[in-house]
Amino acid sequence: MDKYYVQMENVNLYYPSHIYNATTLKQEVFSLLKLQKKKEKLDDVHALKDFNLYIREGEKVGVIGHNGAGKSTLLKTIAGIYPIKSGMLEVKGEIRSLFDLALGFDLESTGRENIMYRGLLLGETPKRIKEQEQKIIDFAELGEFIDYPIRSYSSGMLIRLAFAISTSIDGEILLLDEVIGAGDASFAVKAKERMMGLMGKAKILVLVSHDLNTIEEVCNRVILVKGGNILMDGEPQEVIDYYKNSVR
Amino acid sequence: MKVIIRKIYQTRYFWSHLVRAELKNKFRRSKLGILWTFMNPLLLTALMSTVFGTVFNMSFADYAPYVLSGLIVWELISSSFIGGGYSIMTGEQYIRQFNHPVIIYTLRSALVFTITFVIAMLSLGFWMLIVSPANVILGLITLPLTTLLYFCLSWAITTIAGFTNAKYRDYPQVMALVIQAVWYVSPVFFKKDMFTTNPTLEALFNLNPITHILNLIRDPFLNGVMPTITDYLYTLGTILVFSLWAGSIYKKNSRKVIFYL
Numbered sequence: 001m002d003k004y005y006v007q008m009e010n011v012n013l014y015y016p017s018h019i020y021n022a023t024t025l026k027q028e029v030f031s032l033l034k035l036q037k038k039k040e041k042l043d044d045v046h047a048l049k050d051f052n053l054y055i056r057e058g059e060k061v062g063v064i065g066h067n068g069a070g071k072s073t074l075l076k077t078i079a080g081i082y083p084i085k086s087g088m089l090e091v092k093g094e095i096r097s098l099f100d101l102a103l104g105f106d107l108e109s110t111g112r113e114n115i116m117y118r119g120l121l122l123g124e125t126p127k128r129i130k131e132q133e134q135k136i137i138d139f140a141e142l143g144e145f146i147d148y149p150i151r152s153y154s155s156g157m158l159i160r161l162a163f164a165i166s167t168s169i170d171g172e173i174l175l176l177d178e179v180i181g182a183g184d185a186s187f188a189v190k191a192k193e194r195m196m197g198l199m200g201k202a203k204i205l206v207l208v209s210h211d212l213n214t215i216e217e218v219c220n221r222v223i224l225v226k227g228g229n230i231l232m233d234g235e236p237q238e239v240i241d242y243y244k245n246s247v248r
Numbered sequence: 249m250k251v252i253i254r255k256i257y258q259t260r261y262f263w264s265h266l267v268r269a270e271l272k273n274k275f276r277r278s279k280l281g282i283l284w285t286f287m288n289p290l291l292l293t294a295l296m297s298t299v300f301g302t303v304f305n306m307s308f309a310d311y312a313p314y315v316l317s318g319l320i321v322w323e324l325i326s327s328s329f330i331g332g333g334y335s336i337m338t339g340e341q342y343i344r345q346f347n348h349p350v351i352i353y354t355l356r357s358a359l360v361f362t363i364t365f366v367i368a369m370l371s372l373g374f375w376m377l378i379v380s381p382a383n384v385i386l387g388l389i390t391l392p393l394t395t396l397l398y399f400c401l402s403w404a405i406t407t408i409a410g411f412t413n414a415k416y417r418d419y420p421q422v423m424a425l426v427i428q429a430v431w432y433v434s435p436v437f438f439k440k441d442m443f444t445t446n447p448t449l450e451a452l453f454n455l456n457p458i459t460h461i462l463n464l465i466r467d468p469f470l471n472g473v474m475p476t477i478t479d480y481l482y483t484l485g486t487i488l489v490f491s492l493w494a495g496s497i498y499k500k501n502s503r504k505v506i507f508y509l
Contacts, residue, residue: 016507022419044347080347083503099345108273115268120262 004172004203006055006078011078011087011211013048013228014195047073047240049185049228051087060205062219062236064212064243068226071208075175078206093203096122098172101162111146111153111161121197132168140164141187156184163191167198174202174217178209212240255349255419263328263352267359274360278321285367289319290375300437310438313379316372317465318436324365324398325405325458328426331359332406333413340509354410358403365394369465376469387469394464397483401461404490411497414508457486 028142047070049168063071076082077089079097098203105114115136119129137146140160150158199205199218209215215222222239224232232239257264274395275281297312304311332354339353378382387475413419433452433493435443443453444448453459467475 016504023416025416025422026418028416081344081506097345106269106273108276110268113269116263119344120265123259123262125261126265140316 002056002092004057005091006173006204006206007090008051008053008078009088009089011048011051011077011089012046013051013073013082014085015047017042017044025218031159044164047228048077048084053230055204055206057203059221060199060202061217062215062216063206063224063225064210064222064240065225065231069225071225072099073228074207074225076113077173077207078173089174091188092182093172095173095175096169096202098166098245099175099177101159101166105150105162107151108149108197110148111142111150114161115146115165118162119169122166124169130192133180134155136161136168138191139168142148153174160187163194167191168195170198170201172202173204174199174206176207176209178211178236204241212244216240233240252349252351256352256355259352261346261454262348263327263356266356267363270356273364274364282367285364286371289316289368290371296437304439306439309379310488312441313372313375314339314466315471316375317469318462320365320368320372320435321398321462321465322431322434323368323400325461326360326431327364328358328402328429328466329409330420330423331361332409333423334400335406335411336410336505337413337509340460343506343509350505351407351498354407355403358399358404358409359395361402361406361504362395362399365398372465383469383472385463386472386474390468390475391465397464397487398461400487401483401490404487405492407494408490408497411501411505414500414505429448430458435462457482461486480507 051074062147063074066073073082075097076099077084078091079095080089080091108118109117112133115133116126116129119132120126136141140163141156142157142161145153145157150161153161196218200205205213205218207219219236222234222236223230224239224243233243275285280287283438293312296315297308300306300315301308301311335348335354335357338352339356342348343350343353371386373384376387409423411417416422434456435448435453435458440453443449460479463479464475464483467473467479
């Protein structure tokens with residue numbers, strides 16, 4: 001048995017339809033009293049269909065496919081954020097997920113406070129964040145602005161800070177959703193370098209991206225997802241070529 | 249159960265930080281900061297006691313601490329029911345990215361409400377120190393247990409409220425109405441003798457758990473006596489009912505709740 005792995009067997013995931021029909025307590029009471037007709041029911045969305053996947057240590061998996069194919073859903077399922085309806089999901093190793101960098105900032109707090117905030121959110125201890133703080137500030141090139149409320153930051157500064165924090169803590173299983181570059185040209189180079197380092201250190205990487213060049217560069221296995229299922233699984237070159245041809 | 253407790257412990261730095269940040273924000277927003285939490289019930293009490301005291305013809309000195317204690321506890325209860333509704337929704341961004349147990353967001357709200365309660369209690373403490381210092385000793389002896397019980401109650405309520413509000417977005421409006429109705433049958437401002445004119449009202453008064461929950465503060469601080477066993481039992485019973493309810497809601501919805509956000 002591998003020390004780190006992700007295993008999915010016949011995993012089914014549905015987005016229940018009732019989430020699209022926003023209900024209120026008033027509606028619920030009225031429909032109970034038969035005063036209001038129940039809204040037309042939409043079907044549940046079957047987002048992952050009997051999904052089978054095994055990722056072993058050392059694999060850097062790129063996930064490609066059209067919009068709505070289930071790429072991000074797959075990532076969030078592995079991260080344990082979405083509940084699966086049936087099947088088996090087992091993950092061995094500490095998960096580190098980078099989905100949306102700018103999410104979860106507190107605009108009223110200073111940059112320094114937000115470093116602590118996000119660091120704790122990512123599962124660090126206050127002591128370890130304090131040790132990393134200066135490195136993060138330097139990397140984000142924020143200088144004195146670090147003590148200003150981040151409400152006053154430009155969007156570029158915000159992204160740099162978010163990127164610096166999120167990439168300063170590494171994990172065993174790294175899940176990435178379209179977050180490779182950030183900021184202006186000069187920062188983008190630095191960011192990419194850092195990202196490569198982070199991805200290199202991870203025991204397992206799952207990368208969702210539309211940037212096929214990056215996928216080819218980073219990954220040693222690529223899966224093509226379509227309609228909540230794996231259409232193709234194999235060598236990066238082979239799968240990417242197939243995908244490119246199918247688009248054409 | 250064990251797993252949840254372990255996960256709550258593992259994320260302790262995170263949620264305790266959320267609590268601190270929320271308190272800090274709360275106090276940063278108003279210039280007077282922490283003083284406001286302290287002053288607000290006092291000013292309200294001055295207003296209410298003057299109005300109600302005149303209407304019901306009661307002496308200010310007797311009635312004011314009654315109103316103050318009522319206000320402080322009522323604030324905890326009503327904010328748990330109404331403010332607690334937002335507990336999970338404000339954690340949305342975190343819930344979308346991390347699979348921390350959702351209950352830590354309702355825990356955060358309950359802690360914020362309880363800490364606010366303790367700060368507000370200082371105003372009652374000071375008041376009684378001037379009026380009848382002997383009561384304060386008994387008050388301080390009973391306060392830790394009372395605070396713990398209030399916290400448990402608040403956590404259970406915020407959990408129920410948080411999940412309900414995630415699903416039904418009109419929950420706060422509906423709940424505000426319900427809470428207003430409960431207020432009229434609770435001795436927050438009204439004194440016991442106002443209920444005794446009508447036997448139905450009196451029975452309601454005695455059965456209302458809020459009466460007993462309030463007694464945990466009023467008996468020691470205002471009357472200088474220990475709260476009765478009945479008061480403790482009623483409070484514990486209420487906590488048990490709400491906890492079981494919260495537990496079943498949590499079990500059913502903790503994984504699903506992300507779909508409602």
